[in-house]
Amino acid sequence: MSARTIGVGLISVGWMGRLHTRSYKSIPERFPELGVRPRLVIAADAVAEAAQQAVDQLGYERCTTDYRDVLSDPDVDVVSICAPNFLHKEFALAAAEAGKPFWIEKPMGRNVAESVEIARAASDAGLVTAVGFNYRNAPAVSHARELIERGALGMITNVRTSFLADYSSDPQGALTWRFERERAGSGVLGDLLSHGFDLATFLVGEIDEVSATTGTYITERAKPTSANASHFSKSAGGEMKTVENEDVALVIAKFASGAIGTFESSRIAIGPRAEYVIEVYGTEGSLRWDFQRMNELQVSLRSGENYGYTDVYMSPGHGDFARFQPGGGTSMGFDDLKAIEAALFVESVVTGEQKAPSVHDGLAAARAADAAERSAESREWVALPR
Ligand SMILES: NC(=O)c1ccc[n+]([C@@H]2O[C@H](COP(=O)([O-])OP(=O)(O)OC[C@H]3O[C@@H](n4cnc5c(N)ncnc54)[C@H](O)[C@@H]3O)[C@@H](O)[C@H]2O)c1
Incomplete structure (x- = not known):
């Protein structure tokens, strides 16, 4: 059976953005039964140098300094939101509007009001999601x-x-x-x-x-x-x-x-x-x-x-x-917890059943x-x- 390709879009190439990327990469080896091959499509970071590193070091096909390029990319099936907290709501709402399932880092919003908006947007769009509660x-x-x-x-x-x-x-x-x-x-x-x-x-x-x-x-x-x-x-x-x-x-x-x-x-x-x-x-x-x-x-x-x-x-x-x-x-190690999180997210996307937090x-x-x-x-x- 040939593996299903899942196009990955990354927003923010900091500590977590790099770790999400390593985690997607580990899926075919660690979770072969999912039958998924991640394709690292595009990464965005406001700092051009960090965005470029996503291509040079992490293996993304392209990069941008505008997160909207990630969400409008037709090759992107799933999105990782690894930005500082104050950007989570804007990025998550935009991902929901674009119909892209997203894996967002914790804390999900800066406060309850933002978290309610994010949860509602994902629910209304009928999207599976993941939140970075790796210690589970x-x-x-x-x-x-x-x-x-x-x-x-x-x-x-x-x-x-x-x-x-x-x-x-x-x-x-x-x-x-x-x-x-x-x-x-x-x-x-x-x-x-x-x-x-x-x-x-x-x-x-x-x-x-x-x-x-x-x-x-x-x-x-x-x-x-x-x-x-x-x-x-x-x-x-x-x-x-x-x-x-x-x-x-x-x-x-x-x-x-x-x-x-x-x-x-x-x-x-x-x-x-x-x-x-x-x-x-x-x-x-x-x-x-x-x-x-x-x-x-x-x-x-x-x-x-x-x-x-x-x-x-x-x-x-x-x-x-x-x-x-x-x-x-x-x-x-710590990174392995994130690899499991990536697999739960991708399994949620593939099956349509919410498996990840x-x-x-x-x-x-x-x-x-x-x-x-x-x-x-x-x-x-x-x-x-x-
Ligand atoms: N699950 C965990 O255990 C864990 C651990 C660390 C951080 N986090 C969470 O992950 C998120 C990111 O934290 P981090 O430590 O990776 O931060 P970081 O500071 O290492 O990286 C943040 C990145 O976001 C980029 N950025 C800033 N503005 C942007 C914009 N407008 N568009 C695109 N990119 C932009 C920065 O240039 C930077 O590269 C936070 O919400 C944090 O709470 C979770």
Whole structure:
């Protein structure tokens, strides 16, 4: 059987744009049963040099500095939206209008209003979508979900989620779009906890209500000196500007199931580098996953011989592990989670059935972040709309 060609259009050639591209490329090898051969058609970036790199380094056939060229290209079947947050709504609405299924990075919109518009546009156009909630795809998370679903942990009582990173811990870190309310929306609530809210929802169900507090501790940063500075770039000596969104957030939550939980996040933590942890506790056991030790799941079951955690090393049989490594103990990496995401997106496009996290999941995370922001302002509990 000859493979079906899927024309890929990319909008924004930054960290995520490059990673989406590598992920599409891996589909024929990692997911041969999809019978899909991605064709890298056209990439857009506002910075001409970055757009050109998409041709020279990534293998796109053509490039442009105008995203509209991607959406109007008849060879493009699917679109990746990997732009900074403030452009997501414009690009997603345009993709929906052009009838192109899109894979959009998180946070989907800068706020709930934008996320509602994006979700509605995709639904009205009848498009399948994907949102960049890659941590769902870790085999350890798949195994955790399986354990929870088959009742191994008993009734879920509480959840602890903490997303602690150090990417902004240096006061000389450049003031890129991520620190501006106009271009990013919220700070860690959207940037990091969108993943946390999604992961907790994926494992234990919908969040009903939250109470939160937030803080900004590095209140000024220097503007970047180069056009393609990232949030990992340093910018000593540039013009100082105010940081407009939160560095740290603490959220407590009630889930629809009756479970309760905490969500903690920082982008200025010193020590944890990308320590993204979820712990789920039940009446019969608990589990703990840390992205920094992505290939392990710590599990403790009352029925086990010993209390305390057992480290379960990911092996063939856990989630999609076997697609990447033949034997347990050999590690998968972050990029592999995105390869799975690409496959879920493309499978959604090919089958017409939504397999990847959708715009509705993007909206659910936005609602949790928005409720947390409102709670931090009002100092009251805020219910999430249904
Ligand atoms: N899923 C994850 O774990 C994850 C990780 C990192 C970033 N992200 C998300 O991915 C998105 C992009 O983040 P990034 O780290 O790749 O950013 P980045 O800064 O590395 O890249 C952004 C790119 O967008 C380009 N751009 C700016 N304006 C544009 C325009 N008008 N048209 C086309 N391109 C334009 C920039 O030139 C740059 O190349 C953000 O929404 C971010 O939250 C998700």
